[in-house]
Amino acid sequence: MTRLFNEPSAFADEMIEGFVASHGRWVRRVPGGVARSTRSTPGSVALVIGGGSGHYPAFAGLVGQGLAHGAAMGNLFASPSAQQVYNVAKAADNGGGILLGYGNYAGDVLHFTQAQDKLRAEGIDCRSIAVTDDISSAPLAEKHKRRGIAGDLTVFKVAAAAAEAGYPLDAVVGIAERANERTRSFGVAFTGCTLPGAPEPLFTVPAGRMAVGMGIHGEPGIGETGIPTADELAELLVKDLLAEVPDGLQIQGARVVPILNGLGSVKYEELFVLYRRVAQLLAEAGIIAVDPQVGELVTSFDMAGTSLTLFWLDPELEQLWLAPADAPAFRRGAVTAEALDADELTAAAEQLTVIPDASDESKASATAVLAALHAAKAVIDANVAELGRIDAIAGDGDHGIGMERGIHAATAAAADAVERGAGAGTVLELAADAWADKAGGTSGALWGMALRAVGHAVGNTERPTAQAVAAGVAEAKRSIMDFGKAKVGDKTLVDVLAPFSDALTAAVTDGSRLRDAWGTAAAVAEQAAEATATLLPLMGRARPHAEKSLGTPDAGAVSMALIIRAIHNTLTDTTVTTLLKENA
Ligand SMILES: Nc1ncnc2c1ncn2[C@@H]1O[C@H](COP(=O)(O)OP(=O)(O)O)[C@@H](O)[C@H]1O
Numbered sequence: 001m002t003r004l005f006n007e008p009s010a011f012a013d014e015m016i017e018g019f020v021a022s023h024g025r026w027v028r029r030v031p032g033g034v035a036r037s038t039r040s041t042p043g044s045v046a047l048v049i050g051g052g053s054g055h056y057p058a059f060a061g062l063v064g065q066g067l068a069h070g071a072a073m074g075n076l077f078a079s080p081s082a083q084q085v086y087n088v089a090k091a092a093d094n095g096g097g098i099l100l101g102y103g104n105y106a107g108d109v110l111h112f113t114q115a116q117d118k119l120r121a122e123g124i125d126c127r128s129i130a131v132t133d134d135i136s137s138a139p140l141a142e143k144h145k146r147r148g149i150a151g152d153l154t155v156f157k158v159a160a161a162a163a164e165a166g167y168p169l170d171a172v173v174g175i176a177e178r179a180n181e182r183t184r185s186f187g188v189a190f191t192g193c194t195l196p197g198a199p200e201p202l203f204t205v206p207a208g209r210m211a212v213g214m215g216i217h218g219e220p221g222i223g224e225t226g227i228p229t230a231d232e233l234a235e236l237l238v239k240d241l242l243a244e245v246p247d248g249l250q251i252q253g254a255r256v257v258p259i260l261n262g263l264g265s266v267k268y269e270e271l272f273v274l275y276r277r278v279a280q281l282l283a284e285a286g287i288i289a290v291d292p293q294v295g296e297l298v299t300s301f302d303m304a305g306t307s308l309t310l311f312w313l314d315p316e317l318e319q320l321w322l323a324p325a326d327a328p329a330f331r332r333g334a335v336t337a338e339a340l341d342a343d344e345l346t347a348a349a350e351q352l353t354v355i356p357d358a359s360d361e362s363k364a365s366a367t368a369v370l371a372a373l374h375a376a377k378a379v380i381d382a383n384v385a386e387l388g389r390i391d392a393i394a395g396d397g398d399h400g401i402g403m404e405r406g407i408h409a410a411t412a413a414a415a416d417a418v419e420r421g422a423g424a425g426t427v428l429e430l431a432a433d434a435w436a437d438k439a440g441g442t443s444g445a446l447w448g449m450a451l452r453a454v455g456h457a458v459g460n461t462e463r464p465t466a467q468a469v470a471a472g473v474a475e476a477k478r479s480i481m482d483f484g485k486a487k488v489g490d491k492t493l494v495d496v497l498a499p500f501s502d503a504l505t506a507a508v509t510d511g512s513r514l515r516d517a518w519g520t521a522a523a524v525a526e527q528a529a530e531a532t533a534t535l536l537p538l539m540g541r542a543r544p545h546a547e548k549s550l551g552t553p554d555a556g557a558v559s560m561a562l563i564i565r566a567i568h569n570t571l572t573d574t575t576v577t578t579l580l581k582e583n584a
């Protein structure tokens with residue numbers, strides 16, 4: 001368990017503060033995470049990495065000369081938001097283009113891609129690499145769907161060395177892709193982990209058992225066995241990794257970097273005992289181990305577990321892997337690092353958003369929006385544990401806390417905007433930004449999109465009409481399906497949003513008042529959420545363990561139906577309904 005914390009919700013922020021205070025020689029704080037505190041070569045490619053917090057030294061411990069230029073630091077086990085990634089990338093930019101590097105998780109993909117789009121729209125050449133080294137998370141034929149674990153390090157290290165050596169962006173991307181193709185990891189776990197202040201572990205492994213292939217956020221593994229001896233475990237890890245040698249390579253005579261990673265509470269001494277046998281087995285197979293790494297490189301709080309990574313080198317990758325680097329958690333050789341000036345070290349202050357003009361009617365309607373958000377917050381607060389429980393069955397168990405973070409941030413931003421005289425559209429748009437920014441994760445990105453779409457449709461001039469609200473919800477459906485690529489039937493929140501939106505539009509078109517149309521559509525949403533129990537997940541965290549989720553509804557679908565019903569309750573409240581156009 002995590003013992004030392006103050007307010008649990010402040011843990012990630014306070015952790016970053018302490019990290020920067022103790023590692024100022026390498027990093028400075030910037031909005032969204034950290035960037036190098038030392039001068040980078042002008043015109044070189046910047047490598048910006050990132051992911052959820054709780055995995056130190058991934059990702060901030062890998063920022064420094066010869067390694068990353070910046071790291072976007074999300075909340076605990078949740079991807080950073082697109083805004084965070086964008087801010088860190090802007091702070092790290094050297095003028096030679098930007099490579100975004102992250103582990104292949106749904107939330108990370110959504111947010112890093114949004115940040116990439118925004119950087120490109122400003123004319124910055126930006127590319128991405130999603131690391132996919134975990135062999136137990138999908139079959140080889142679907143390597144692009146695999147998760148990223150300790151193999152992040154090999155990909156980031158060689159890409160950064162290529163950037164440092166002056167390779168142009170295309171070539172840096174080529175190196176990162178080649179390294180990802182040649183990196184394979186396999187892990188096991190003995191216990192789960194407990195987030196700061198949480199009454200129970202986020203996930204568990206039965207006592208005396210070993211979960212084979214369990215992910216670093218507790219994603220269910222591919223099997224479970226009794227706990228083997230260290231030598232037996234070494235044999236399992238090496239055997240499975242040698243069964244999947246990258247295309248065109250021979251085991252005999254191959255030069256390979258082995259990385260034995262501890263997940264948090266396996267001791268270094270245990271890792272050395274395990275590595276002793278790994279080294280013997282690699283040598284017996286005819287493999288030349290180059291620069292082995294044994295230690296904590298990607299962790300998961302106090303999770304007990306370990307993973308073995310094999311990075312299959314070629315001469316260029318070997319040279320880049322061995323190039324000097326100096327980051328808080330990874331140092332090799334000698335680098336020259338020139339500190340930035342004091343004024344360069346001061347992170348740009350976050351700007352206060354200007355509130356656009358709004359009509360008095362729209363300002364009044366903004367309070368109805370705030371009431372709806374408060375209702376959504378209350379229903380999420382009452383269901384945090386249950387949403388986590390559902391998500392843990394086949395996903396990573398953090399849906400409740402992710403939604404809680406998002407709706408709290410959205411409500412606070414909306415309350416502030418109402419106070420500052422914002423119209424309904426602006427209130428929704430600021431709530432959307434706050435949700436996506438503070439929650440991160442898949443649901444953060446998607447709920448941010450949804451609120452933004454409705455805000456845009458409602459605008460700041462008129463009282464919201466039923467038609468405008470229905471059009472906003474339809475636009476939310478379109479943009480979420482377009483961006484997240486889930487279709488109806490994939491077992492995601494789209495299974496609720498799509499029929500809800502269709503029913504709402506149909507009822508409004510038939511002339512129903514908003515509250516009645518919403519009520520009809522809310523019943524459709526509730527049934528649709530329940531019906532996801534019969535589906536097999538085809539998207540997101542739950543996909544690799546599809547069969548485990550049969551009989552349980554999708555967590556994101558359930559939370560969406562709960563919020564839709566809670567909003568309906570506010571629409572039947574007369575003080576709120578008077579703020580709608582049809583009742584003006
Ligand atoms: N591509 C997608 N499109 C729409 N919804 C998705 C997609 N992938 C996952 N989801 C939804 O997101 C929910 C999980 O949200 P969250 O807990 O934030 O995810 P994670 O922790 O996996 O990033 C799922 O239950 C599902 O409803």
Ligand SMILES: O=C(COP(=O)(O)O)[C@@H](O)CO
Nearest residue numbers: 051052077079105106107441
């Ligand atoms: O969990 C992480 C991000 O994935 P989500 O899909 O946002 O949950 C994070 O810890 C790894 O970057």
